[in-house]
Amino acid sequence: MNTKLEKERILILGGSGFIGNAIYKELLSYFDVHCTYCRQSGAFSENHVFHKYCVAEDSLFLLLHKIQPTVIISAFKGDYKSQFEAHQQIANYALLHSNCSVIYISSSEVFDGKFSHPSFENDLTLSESVSGKFKISIEKLLLEVIPSQTTILRLPMVLGINSPQILHLRQCIRHRAAFEVFPNLVITTTTINKICQQIHYIINQSLRGIYHLASNDMVHHEDLFNEISSKIGDKMPIFKSVFSSNEDRYAAILPKENRLPNPHQITVAQVIEDCVLNEEIISIK
Structure with missing residues (x-):
């Protein structure tokens, strides 16, 4: 069939x-x-x-x-x-x-x-x-x-286990290299x-x-990658903080008028979980 x-x-x-x-x-x-x-x-x-x-x-x-x-x-x-x-x-x-x-x-x-x-x-x-x-x-x-x-x-x-940014983050963790974060930038992700x-x-x-097609909630760029890094393992990259202003700046899009049904929505917490899913298997490989 x-x-x-x-x-x-x-x-x-x-x-x-x-x-x-x-x-x-x-x-x-x-x-x-x-x-x-x-x-x-x-x-x-x-x-x-x-x-x-x-x-x-x-x-x-x-x-x-x-x-x-x-x-x-x-x-x-x-x-x-x-x-x-x-x-x-x-x-x-x-x-x-x-x-x-x-x-x-x-x-x-x-x-x-x-x-x-x-x-x-x-x-x-x-x-x-x-x-x-x-x-x-x-x-x-x-x-x-x-x-x-x-x-x-x-x-x-856009993140995920094999996304370019998460692969780059892992490289920075492995080699103790600098990874740029933006402490005053508020974003959404998926x-x-x-x-x-x-x-x-x-x-x-x-x-x-x-x-x-973004998360329903927002997060500071620095906090997002800090949390992902802490869940990936004990080692951390060298975070290089980049400040574009003294106040919070938004680079966030949110769904409002055209919201998809609940099973097709996502939160920042779910994004973080997806980025470190099967991390033990990946680290073994």
Whole structure:
């Protein structure tokens, strides 16, 4: 018996990246999933559902019409000009295919020009960074051209056992190296596992709009990594405190208008637990 749900053909742009590949593994058993990769790799090039696509070199138009996806998940990187043009092609494809939805993986950077309070889904975006301004431009493009087919997923800091930051933290602990923390920065966070579960639910329920896939509570950046480090083992990294102001600054996004059901929510305590899960097994290896 075929377990795939053929009604959805999903294309993950950036399926070889940390987030994109985790989404691929989550959805693979349930949908007809296709992914893209850019850098040559045997692991991806030998997988028939992975398609070589480098945003600055290859035609997304041809790839879209070859695969005919009903869900496009945008989680790829590249120079901003090429990325913007690619998202214009995505919007044009969706206009011609009303059954196609677009999920754009955005981030809390769209609010990095605000520091006095956390941000919710319907707050006006404001960014000081080039990356944040770019993400705002993609959000606006999709919400203006294909509003009824667009889902914006804004992510906070994404952690987990194999996340880049936790791997870096372990290296710093092992070698007694410096790990930067921001004592006055208040953030929200989540795990890669929770994001994948949430995206699976969002696809199943055909949800549209803006979602903040972040913890329901906030934590100081320094306290978060202090607690994770203390749970990983007896040794600690050398914490290098970086102060950007004398008062608390918020880089936190919170779910409010579009809250997912309780099983699909997460707390800071659960994030910490997920980051040190099976730590004894990992340390033995």
